Amino acid sequence: MSAAIDLAVSTVIFALRPDAAGHLVLSIPLVRRTRDPFEGRWALPGGAADAAESLADTAARKLAETTGLSPAYLEQLYCFGEPDRSPSGRVVSVVYWALVRTDEAELAAEGENVAWFEADELPQLAFDHNLIVGYALWRLRTKLEYSRIAHAFLGPTFTLAELRQVHEIVLQKPLDPANFRRQIEASRAVVPTGQHVTGGRHRPPRLYRYDASVQLVDNGPLTSAGIR
Amino acid sequence: MSAAIDLAVSTVIFALRPDAAGHLVLSIPLVRRTRDPFEGRWALPGGAADAAESLADTAARKLAETTGLSPAYLEQLYCFGEPDRSPSGRVVSVVYWALVRTDEAELAAEGENVAWFEADELPQLAFDHNLIVGYALWRLRTKLEYSRIAHAFLGPTFTLAELRQVHEIVLQKPLDPANFRRQIEASRAVVPTGQHVTGGRHRPPRLYRYDASVQLVDNGPLTSAGIR
């Protein structure tokens, strides 16, 4: 009948999770589609936009409903609206991307229709979701280098070695510890708590926390989003 | 009846136009609203999304319908969807930003309900359009520094002085001609045509053209958009 456009909200959720060998890997949770189109295929979590809710709130709610997680960082990625991206009719998807803390991701709901995949080894997904994840990966890697969002993968306090490990896993390259330290210190993104971590067979590293008073993340025109 | 969401497409159009004193100024065309809400206020050109058309095509079409212009550069800016941004109901706007060549902008339709404004001296606009323009301005200025989009304001060939003038007007600061030249040459964004411009009371400058074989603009996940 009418040539209506469906408006949907989806989210690319990133977390660092241990793989079979126990190494942390950049991973994303996907949901299996239970109806046409693309029944049986894996897809990004999401759903129809809600008229009473902001788009970011819808993204966060869908994220919580499917995975039980709450994002440490949430930002709009892009609005996908090519006419042919869904065989079932015109669907415009506002896509967000989110970062989830590693310790939270451990608790994530997983089941027959919700599973985690390594971000760089995805199966063929429903719709244009492979394209979307590829773009989200590019944004994450680009933004990690000029912005300070890596701490969103970690807890409230962390060592510089942990923060560096996040960068190394996401960017897939080793980083010089000495230069990494200076770079982070120069950005004033973190402040030392004064505490140290004991127990390692080496000099006890300092603990740092994120300095929220320094604005290092441009999070689009709506500054209320972002760090939650 | 139903709590439907209206999907709209709007565009922030940038061009360099001469002001009263004859100096080029960064300007944008606006349309006057002829009905509620915000009747009489100026607003971004746009309209309802079309089910048969891509969002970028809708943006370009609306742009042409209201101003008679065609964009040299077009990129999605952001999707604005706060629940309270329109008093008449829920409207989600996919906003694009466009660059128009200076010589084309001269021919733009102007009338009682379409007028050009200096980008930094706008009246109070309808909806959240002041916020949107502010964000588009930030994006334009940021992207101009790390990407090579300035030539979209110019014709197919141009001198480095003209290209530098574009940068100076948009960024609102003078640039060293010597360093600007080296920076542009190092980016390989332009190639000399071999021709020169005569007629000035000085050494005739070389003409350059944009080198389309060098990808210097990241234009989102859909590479088909962008330079047109």
Add this chain to the structure above:
DNA sequence: GCAAAAGTGTTGTGTCTACACCCATGG
């Protein structure tokens, strides 16, 4: 020749990279 802008050269300054080296802990 003179003014004006095109175009080239040069020098200092700050930033990034690679890597040597010392520090503090557990065993």
Add this chain to the structure above:
DNA sequence: CCATGGGTGTAGACACAACACTTTTGC
């Protein structure tokens, strides 16, 4: 004392800003 990673110092490479200087035109 030794292995391990935390943390500091430093020299070379590189990029960039400032500015002196030469080139080529119109008048």
